[in-house]
Amino acid sequence: MQQTNATPPSAKVVSVQDDLVEIQLDANSTQRLMKNEVIYICPKTENEQPVWLKAEVLRVRHNCADAQVYESTHGVAVGDPVVQTGQMLSVTLGPGLLGQVFDGLQTPLPELASQFGTFLPRGVQLSALNQRKKWAFTPTAKAGSTMRAGDAIGTIQEGKILHKIMLPFHWRGSFKLEWIQEGAFTVTDVVARVSDPNNRTHDVTLSQSWPVRKPLNQALVKGNSTQRLYPTDPLLTGQRLIDTFFPIARGGTACIPGPFGAGKTVLQNLISRYADVDVVIIVACGERAGEVVETITEFPQLPDPQGNGSLMDRTIIICNTSSMPVAAREASIYTGITVGEYYQQMGLDVLIIADSTSRWAQAMRETSGRLEEIPGEEGFPAYLESSIKSVYERAGSFKTNDGTHGSLTLIGTVSPAGGNFDEPVTQATLATVKCFLGLSSERAYKRFYPAVDPLNSWSRYREQLDEWFDEHQQSGWSDSVEHVIALIKNGQAVLEMMQVTGEDGVTLEDFVQYLKGLFVDMVYLQQDAFDPVDAACSLDRQKQLFNLILEYVDCDYSFADKQEARQYFTALTGKFKNLNYTKESTPTYRQLLDALQTRKG
Numbered sequence: 001m002q003q004t005n006a007t008p009p010s011a012k013v014v015s016v017q018d019d020l021v022e023i024q025l026d027a028n029s030t031q032r033l034m035k036n037e038v039i040y041i042c043p044k045t046e047n048e049q050p051v052w053l054k055a056e057v058l059r060v061r062h063n064c065a066d067a068q069v070y071e072s073t074h075g076v077a078v079g080d081p082v083v084q085t086g087q088m089l090s091v092t093l094g095p096g097l098l099g100q101v102f103d104g105l106q107t108p109l110p111e112l113a114s115q116f117g118t119f120l121p122r123g124v125q126l127s128a129l130n131q132r133k134k135w136a137f138t139p140t141a142k143a144g145s146t147m148r149a150g151d152a153i154g155t156i157q158e159g160k161i162l163h164k165i166m167l168p169f170h171w172r173g174s175f176k177l178e179w180i181q182e183g184a185f186t187v188t189d190v191v192a193r194v195s196d197p198n199n200r201t202h203d204v205t206l207s208q209s210w211p212v213r214k215p216l217n218q219a220l221v222k223g224n225s226t227q228r229l230y231p232t233d234p235l236l237t238g239q240r241l242i243d244t245f246f247p248i249a250r251g252g253t254a255c256i257p258g259p260f261g262a263g264k265t266v267l268q269n270l271i272s273r274y275a276d277v278d279v280v281i282i283v284a285c286g287e288r289a290g291e292v293v294e295t296i297t298e299f300p301q302l303p304d305p306q307g308n309g310s311l312m313d314r315t316i317i318i319c320n321t322s323s324m325p326v327a328a329r330e331a332s333i334y335t336g337i338t339v340g341e342y343y344q345q346m347g348l349d350v351l352i353i354a355d356s357t358s359r360w361a362q363a364m365r366e367t368s369g370r371l372e373e374i375p376g377e378e379g380f381p382a383y384l385e386s387s388i389k390s391v392y393e394r395a396g397s398f399k400t401n402d403g404t405h406g407s408l409t410l411i412g413t414v415s416p417a418g419g420n421f422d423e424p425v426t427q428a429t430l431a432t433v434k435c436f437l438g439l440s441s442e443r444a445y446k447r448f449y450p451a452v453d454p455l456n457s458w459s460r461y462r463e464q465l466d467e468w469f470d471e472h473q474q475s476g477w478s479d480s481v482e483h484v485i486a487l488i489k490n491g492q493a494v495l496e497m498m499q500v501t502g503e504d505g506v507t508l509e510d511f512v513q514y515l516k517g518l519f520v521d522m523v524y525l526q527q528d529a530f531d532p533v534d535a536a537c538s539l540d541r542q543k544q545l546f547n548l549i550l551e552y553v554d555c556d557y558s559f560a561d562k563q564e565a566r567q568y569f570t571a572l573t574g575k576f577k578n579l580n581y582t583k584e585s586t587p588t589y590r591q592l593l594d595a596l597q598t599r600k601g
Contacts, residue, residue, distance in 0.1 A: 009081030013041060014064070016076050019327050020370040021055060023082045025063040031084050033057060033065045036213055038090075040083045041067075043075040051123035054105065056089050056327070059371060066371055068327040070105055071122045088214070091335055092128040093342045094165075094187045094207030095135050095158045098279070099312050101296055102128065104320040104332030129207055134184040137165065137191055137206065145177045150220045150345060150401045153180060153192050153204060159313045161278060164346040165191070166401075168208045169216055173197065212334035215394050216341035220401070226345070227399040233468050234461070235351070235409050238274035238536030239267075241452055241525045244481060244546060246459040247469075248435045250349060251397030251407035254459075255357075255429045258439025258451070259419030265291055266529050267439075267450045268353050268413055269298075272315070274305055274536040277409070278348040283336035284319040286329045286359025292319045305536065330363040337394050340408050347404025351411070352395075357388070358415040361425045377424045385428040392432045434460040448526055454488055473543050480550060484520060487553060491517020503562060511562050515569040516553045523576035524549055534580045541584060548596060549576070 010029040015022040021041060025033065040052040053076070055067040069076070091106045101109045106128040112120055139154040141147065149171040152164040167175065175194040178201065185191055187207040195201050210216050220226035231249035248254045258264050272280045284292045295317065302311040318336045320329040333354050340350040354360070361384060368381035376382040395410040412433075416423045419441055421430075430436055440453035462478060469477040494514035498506055506514075524545065528534040537545070552572065559565040575596055582589040 007083050007085075009042070010084050011039075011065075011082035013076060013078055013080040013082060015078065016073055017370055019069045019073055019325060020058075020367070021067050021069055021073065021076060023065050023067055031086070033060045033063070033084075034086070034088075035060055036088045036211070038085045038087055039067055040085070041069065041076060041080055042083070043073075043077065043080050045075065052083070052125070053123055054125070056331070058367070068330075068367055070325055070328045070331070072325070074122075088211035089331060089334075090209040090211045091338050092207055092209050093339070094129050094205075095156045095163045096129045096133065096187065097316055097339060097342075098159055098161060098314060099316070101317045101319065102335070104285075104318060104328040104330075104335055106318075106335055109319070129187045131186060131188060134186055135206060136184050137182060139180045139182050139192075141177055141180060141192075143177055143179050147175050147177055147194065148173075148223070148225050148401070150217075150225055152346075152402055153177065154182075156206070160307070160309065161314065161343075161348065162346075165204075165206055166208075166345065167194070167204065169210060169220065169345075171202070172219075175202070210338055210342070212331065212338045216338060217345060217398060220345075221398075225401045229397040229399055229405065231397045231407075231461070231464070234465050235349075236276040236539055237271045238538070239270060239450060240527060240537050240542050240545075241450060241454065242271075242437065243537075243539065244524075244542055245454060245485065246435055246437060246452070246457050247461050247465055248409065248411070248459070249397075249461040249465060251395060251409055252435065252461055253392045253395050253409075253433040254411045254435035254437060255414055255426075255433045256411065256437045256439065256452075257414035257416055257421055257426050257429070259416070259441045262419070262439035262441055262444040262451045263449055264355070264413045264415070264439060267437075267452075268355055268411070269295070270450075270529055270535060271411065272351065272353055273302065273311060275351050275409075276349070277351040278314065279340070279343045279350045280311075280315045281336050281340050281350065281352045282315065282317045282319075283333055283352065283354045284317065284321065285332050285354060285356060286363065287319075287321060287355055289321040292317075292321050326363045326366050330360060330367065333357070333360050333391060337391065337408075337410070341394065344398060344406040344408040345400055347400050347402070347406045349406065350408045352408065354410070354412040356415045357391075357412040357429065358425050361388070380424050384424060385431065388425070388428045389432045392429075448521065449529060450527065452525075454485065454521075454525060455492060473539070474547075480546070484546075484550065484553070487513070488517045488520060491515075491520075508559065508562060508565070512557055512559065512565050515565055519569050519573055519576075520549060520553060522573050523580065528581070531581055533583055537580075544593075545576075545579070548593075 010031045011023045011025045014024045037057045039055050042050050045051055053069050053071050055069040057065045057067045059066045107126055135156045137154050141153040149167050149169050152166050154165045156163040178193045178195055180192040190203040192204040193201055217226050231251045233250050234247040235250045300310050300312040304311045318332050320332040336352055340352045344350045365380045395408050397407040400406055414426050416426045436458050437452045438456045439451045443451040466478045491514045494510045579592045
């Protein structure tokens with residue numbers, strides 16, 4: 001259906017520049033312009049059918065404002081009427097979000113395609129949630145209870161997730177629950193009614209809305225009904241290189257920068273597939289349509305590693321490809337984070353993967369240029385760093401209203417041109433996140449995947465999580481990890497020396513150090529993303545493999561020459577590779593493990 005609005009126009013278009021439109025309030029208008037307000041522009045069309053184009057106010061100057069239009073401005077002319085909504089850009093929150101594919105404005109793309117085909121008309125607005133589907137609602141609060149914003153009044157089983165229905169987050173003060181009913185309802189049906197201290201009543205439905213640019217739990221934290229916690233446990237991804245050497249805290253932030261072809265897409269898909277979280281939100285921001293289509297078609301076919309069903313059952317995809325409007329691309333990350341905060345407030349662990357924040361920053365640069373703002377480095381807006389910080393700061397670990405713990409972990413990929421990590425977006429991101437997984441084109445060309453460079457990457461969470469690893473892995477785990485990292489660095493130093501002098505220019509002892517570092521790289525850092533066993537490695541298996549490798553590299557060897565050393569470590573690498581490709585529960589795995597332990601002895 002097309003947008004209709006009974007509100008009379010209060011402004012008009014005074015200039016148009018691509019998707020940027022300047023509007024001016026009518027002389028007799030009593031309304032005020034507000035930054036981030038949603039407005040609708042109605043251009044004249046050939047068939048005289050009104051088309052309402054959604055836009056957002058970016059900058060207000062007295063009775064004029066600049067607004068970015070989320071669709072093509074073809075046909076928009078000076079004098080076209082503008083309707084103000086008085087509301088900021090918001091998303092609808094409620095049951096039915098999981099398993100869906102939205103654009104950056106939370107329009108359900110499959111529903112849009114089924115109604116209008118491949119080529120979508122302008123000005124079409126669809127509800128984000130299914131308005132006809134009924135959900136079985138079970139109350140958890142009793143009439144007469146005193147409640148606050150964010151308190152759960154009941155639950156709905158949304159697939160595998162127990163979806164909590166909470167009082168709207170924007171309400172202030174305490175409320176008395178007058179009545180509540182059980183049954184099957186749509187997202188717009190009234191399921192409860194509350195009254196405030198002034199005896200005014202308010203209806204509660206299964207859905208609510210929230211402005212995307214405002215942190216959802218900000219007011220709850222200020223009111224002490226929700227608490228921000230210090231992250232104390234890691235987000236386990238199944239990737240040995242990340243979990244062991246560069247851990248990401250649950251509720252933390254990380255970035256994966258890398259050049260084209262270094263394996264960002266494969267790595268982020270592996271993390272989203274095997275990460276120990278309840279809900280995964282993938283924000284495809286400005287990426288090529290082919291990659292997005294692959295994700296959309298692949299995820300429903302993949303089994304969920306956490307149990308029965310499809311991986312898509314606990315995944316939400318928000319996509320704005322490079323062929324979609326720039327303005328909607330800029331809004332997509334905020335949409336994804338707001339939806340993630342909603343599920344996090346239920347006490348769930350949420351993972352958001354934003355691919356890529358470079359395209360998002362480029363959208364900001366394009367909009368900033370049209371606004372004629374003073375540019376910063378490489379033409380990006382001067383507020384680039386603060387914008388990036390404001391996005392990543394919305395991640396965190398929280399104790400919610402009912403005492404449950406929820407988290408939102410945010411991992412952003414960065415696509416610097418030519419793999420230049422000194423460009424503004426990468427540098428601003430590195431100054432914000434606490435885990436840096438830098439992809440190397442050199443490792444990618446060698447087929448060393450994941451191509452995360454162990455010498456350039458870092459994690460500030462490692463010391464923060466020392467206590468957890470000492471308790472759940474083994475005492476002194478972090479010291480052992482530091483020891484192996486030092487071994488890899490020594491091996492790399494010897495390799496660089498050999499590139500100048502050749503093998504004859506280094507001693508046998510140094511050559512063995514190089515082979516040990518290469519051995520660790522080949523059998524522990526590298527994983528086969530397309531092998532059903534090696535694609536993900538459990539924490540217990542990581543511990544067993546790491547300790548076995550540690551015993552081998554700490555041995556003192558007496559080789560006759562470098563050829564003998566090379567042959568020994570080549571054969572040893574093959575044995576460990578076979579072990580990595582074998583399921584733990586099989587007799588073959590036990591045989592390979594016993595052989596390695598015997599051979600070591």
